[in-house]
Structures are given as C-alpha cells and as structure tokens.
Amino acid sequence: MGYRIAGQAVMVVHFAVLIYLAVGGFLAWRWPKAWFAHLAMACWGLLAIAFPVVCPLTHLENEFRAKAGEAGLNPGGFIDTYIENVVYPEDSTVLVRWLVVAVVAVSWAGTLHLVLRRRRAREHVTAPS
Structure with a gap:
C-alpha cells in the first residue's frame, strides 16, 4: 500500500513539475529570482524532448509501481x-x-520587461537632480 501511495505522490509531483515548466516563468513577474529555477526546468524540458533521456520522476514512479x-x-x-x-x-x-x-517565451519576455522597468525606476529614484 505504501509503494502505491508513493507512486501516486510521484505522479502528482510530476504533474506539478509539468505545470511549472509551462507557466512557472510567470512567477518571475512577481519574484524575478524565480526565473533561474524556471530556466533550469526549461533546459531539462528541452533536453528531454531532444534526447532519449528518462526523467528521474518517471524512473521513481516506475520503481514504486513495480514494488x-x-x-x-x-x-x-x-x-x-x-x-x-x-x-x-x-x-x-x-x-x-x-x-x-x-507560453514560456511570453513569460520570459514579460520578466525581462519588468526587470528592466524596475531597474530604470530605481535609477530614476537614485539619480541626482
């Protein structure tokens, strides 16, 4: 029973990871440092599409389901x-x-726009008059 629940938990985490991959870049609109985590996730997604790599979550779920x-x-x-x-x-x-x-490109473009706008606003506030 425990392995079955663990397998289902990994499945839920896997869904969350895919959702984050698709729309997680929008979190950086509020928290710009979140962009780096999303960049890592996007790189993994591209790697998984381009090459026949097995996702660690897939491997883990298969292990739990087998047990x-x-x-x-x-x-x-x-x-x-x-x-x-x-x-x-x-x-x-x-x-x-x-x-x-x-969707990822739009989220990153929005992040870049907001970061640059915030930087200009800070420079404007700190610039000598």
Whole structure:
C-alpha cells in the first residue's frame, strides 16, 4: 500500500513539475529570482524532448509501481501515459510543444520587461537632480 501511495505522490509531483515548466516563468513577474529555477526546468524540458533521456520522476514512479505490483508507465514515459490522448490527441504533440514554448517565451519576455522597468525606476529614484 505504501509503494502505491508513493507512486501516486510521484505522479502528482510530476504533474506539478509539468505545470511549472509551462507557466512557472510567470512567477518571475512577481519574484524575478524565480526565473533561474524556471530556466533550469526549461533546459531539462528541452533536453528531454531532444534526447532519449528518462526523467528521474518517471524512473521513481516506475520503481514504486513495480514494488506495489502494478504496471509501470508506458515506454514513452509520463506524458505518453497520462497526457497524450487524455488531455490532447497524440497527433497534436508537436503543436502542444510549440504552444508551451510560446507560453514560456511570453513569460520570459514579460520578466525581462519588468526587470528592466524596475531597474530604470530605481535609477530614476537614485539619480541626482
């Protein structure tokens, strides 16, 4: 029972990581230092798409499910198991990936804009008259 719950907990964390990957850049609008964590997550996402690497969370969930006597994730991993053909059709994968890239780009552009605006405001306040 414990391994089953652990596997489900990893699944929930994995969903949270994917949500953070897609929209976490917007947190930097409020907390600019959060951008660095999002950059790391975005780099991992690109790596996972470009190369056949197994996500550590996928590996962990498979381990827990195996110890619980359950089947592991599909060979394609977390997204193939829980997202494709559930949230969106499999033939829309490329479109969805580009939409995520666009959302991330907008969040980063907004972060850059806000950081520069705050910097200019500080310089304006501290500039001698």
